Amino acid sequence: MTTPTDQAAIIRGGRLLDVRAHRAEPGDILVLGDTIAEIGAPGLTAPVGARVVDASGMLLHPGLINGHTHAHGNLAKGMGDLWTLELLLTAGPWISGGRTLLDRHLSAKLGAVEMVLKGCTAAYDLPLELPMPTLEGVEAVGRGYADVGMRAVVAPMVADRTFYEAIPGLLEVLTPALRQDVGGLRLAPWKTTAASLRTVLHGWTLDRDQVRLAVAPTIPHHCSNEFLRACADLAREHGVGLHTHVAESKVQAVVGLQHYGKTPTAHLDDLGMLGPHFTVAHGVWLDGDDMQRLGDRGASVCHNPGSNLRLGNGLADMRAMLEHGVNVGVGTDGANCSDNLNMYEAMRLASLVSKGRSPDVERWVRTDEVAVAATEGSARALGFEGRLGRLAPGYKADIVFLDLHHPNWIPLNDPTNQLVHTEDGGAVTHVMIGGRLVVEHRRVTTVDVSALAREVEAARRRLTETAAPAKALYEQLAPLVGRFCPGLAHVPYHVSRYVGGA
Ligand SMILES: [Zn+2]
Numbered sequence: 248m249t250t251p252t253d254q255a256a257i258i259r260g261g262r263l264l265d266v267r268a269h270r271a272e273p274g275d276i277l278v279l280g281d282t283i284a285e286i287g288a289p290g291l292t293a294p295v296g297a298r299v300v301d302a303s304g305m306l307l308h309p310g311l312i313n314g315h316t317h318a319h320g321n322l323a324k325g326m327g328d329l330w331t332l333e334l335l336l337t338a339g340p341w342i343s344g345g346r347t348l349l350d351r352h353l354s355a356k357l358g359a360v361e362m363v364l365k366g367c368t369a370a371y372d373l374p375l376e377l378p379m380p381t382l383e384g385v386e387a388v389g390r391g392y393a394d395v396g397m398r399a400v401v402a403p404m405v406a407d408r409t410f411y412e413a414i415p416g417l418l419e420v421l422t423p424a425l426r427q428d429v430g431g432l433r434l435a436p437w438k439t440t441a442a443s444l445r446t447v448l449h450g451w452t453l454d455r456d457q458v459r460l461a462v463a464p465t466i467p468h469h470c471s472n473e474f475l476r477a478c479a480d481l482a483r484e485h486g487v488g489l490h491t492h493v494a495e496s497k498v499q500a501v502v503g504l505q506h507y508g509k510t511p512t513a514h515l516d517d518l519g520m521l522g523p524h525f526t527v528a529h530g531v532w533l534d535g536d537d538m539q540r541l542g543d544r545g546a547s548v549c550h551n552p553g554s555n556l557r558l559g560n561g562l563a564d565m566r567a568m569l570e571h572g573v574n575v576g577v578g579t580d581g582a583n584c585s586d587n588l589n590m591y592e593a594m595r596l597a598s599l600v601s602k603g604r605s606p607d608v609e610r611w612v613r614t615d616e617v618a619v620a621a622t623e624g625s626a627r628a629l630g631f632e633g634r635l636g637r638l639a640p641g642y643k644a645d646i647v648f649l650d651l652h653h654p655n656w657i658p659l660n661d662p663t664n665q666l667v668h669t670e671d672g673g674a675v676t677h678v679m680i681g682g683r684l685v686v687e688h689r690r691v692t693t694v695d696v697s698a699l700a701r702e703v704e705a706a707r708r709r710l711t712e713t714a715a716p717a718k719a720l721y722e723q724l725a726p727l728v729g730r731f732c733p734g735l736a737h738v739p740y741h742v743s744r745y746v747g748g749a
Pocket residue numbers: 315316317373492528580581
């Protein structure tokens with residue numbers, strides 16, 4: 248019983264969440280094709296023959312939008328525990344390398360299945376493909392989303408420096424043998440990667456309303472300035488987004504100052520890269536000037552509190568971002584570093600991290616601000632402003648149905664507070680995307696999840712074997728990286744700014 252998108256559907260009997268008002272009044276929703284045509288009081292008139300979707304006893308909220316994740320991470324969940332961001336990057340060739348086209352497809356599909364089951368209808372995804380993205384590789388990811396019926400912006404991560412080349416002094420602490428090994432990870436010259444990105448952007452065949460592209464220079468100092476400019480030019484030429492990890496770890500903040508003599512954000516601004524199409528992932532170590540620049544340019548920050556806690560990166564200041572006029576979205580980050588793709592958990596953590604920063608209650612973000620960030624804020628970062636993130640006429644019919652008989656909602660006191668602080672995905676019953684029920688009675692309707700599990704297990708076994716040499720290399724590198732990088736982070740930030748010449 249999926250809803251064909253070329254016909255009308257009327258959703259009757261539900262309570263419609265108004266996150267700003269902290270209210271959920273009864274109302275019906277008329278869906279024409281993939282779009283919400285009308286919202287009205289119970290008994291709303293529908294065209295003859297419109298399919299009736301029963302939402303009695305349910306709370307309806309706009310699909311959550313994951314502003315930052317990584318498709319490749321889904322095959323690597325659970326592979327590490329005591330990982331800083333720098334150790335995660337060291338583990339990259341082991342946990343994310345050697346992937347076939349099938350692996351890329353399965354990994355994306357698995358993530359999409361998890362997200363729709365947990366009330367998320369669109370994601371900004373930054374997949375990794377080494378040594379550079381190919382049309383087939385990026386399409387394999389895009390088709391994973393399309394198969395499940397989820398929306399995505401797929402932004403292949405690109406760089407022209409390895410992690411070892413990007414961190415000053417790191418190569419020097421490696422043994423000559425290890426230096427030679429990591430030399431083998433060298434990336435393609437930036438012109439080659441830029442040409443490949445251009446091929447991907449030109450050759451894209453998927454429906455851009457469902458799966459579109461963007462460009463992701465992975466971390467600014469992992470890219471030469473020439474390459475950063477080329478990425479910005481490609482994004483501009485093709486009218487797509489730019490997404491990069493900025494000020495995620497303190498190591499990044501310190502190294503950015505060493506590289507540029509100013510913050511990475513100031514550097515990107517001076518290169519002309521900031522704008523409404525630009526998204527910072529994380530932004531834990533942004534200063535007030537950085538936030539002002541992002542706000543003035545209409546840029547977004549995707550806040551990933553679960554990942555920031557898990558990798559020891561710190562607590563991003565969402566209140567300050569909002570005060571500086573930055574558009575804030577919310578994300579989970581990849582399953583390889585924050586374990587699940589649960590946007591309810593991400594919202595709860597966004598609220599809690601704000602509260603954990605200080606006892607100054609006036610600086611805390613409210614649940615409605617978090618819920619708006621995880622819907623409208625993320626939608627704007629994905630380039631879907633005005634079409635995703637709200638239950639309103641003219642918006643896509645991306646709607647989550649929560650069972651109000653689930654303990655999360657007994658009793659129902661304040662729907663916005665409970666959405667952010669109490670709901671954990673357990674009450675998700677149906678999920679509609681573009682008028683089509685991709686989850687119905689807690690089951691994915693579009694793909695065979697049991698078959699997917701078998702295929703993923705076969706991939707896992709194969710990858711465990713093929714990645715053994717990369718794992719062995721990681722085990723030699725980890726103690727060295729694990730000692731060297733925290734040393735950079737222990738420099739007081741104001742001193743590192745001074746040393747960096749800013
Ligand atoms: Zn990331």
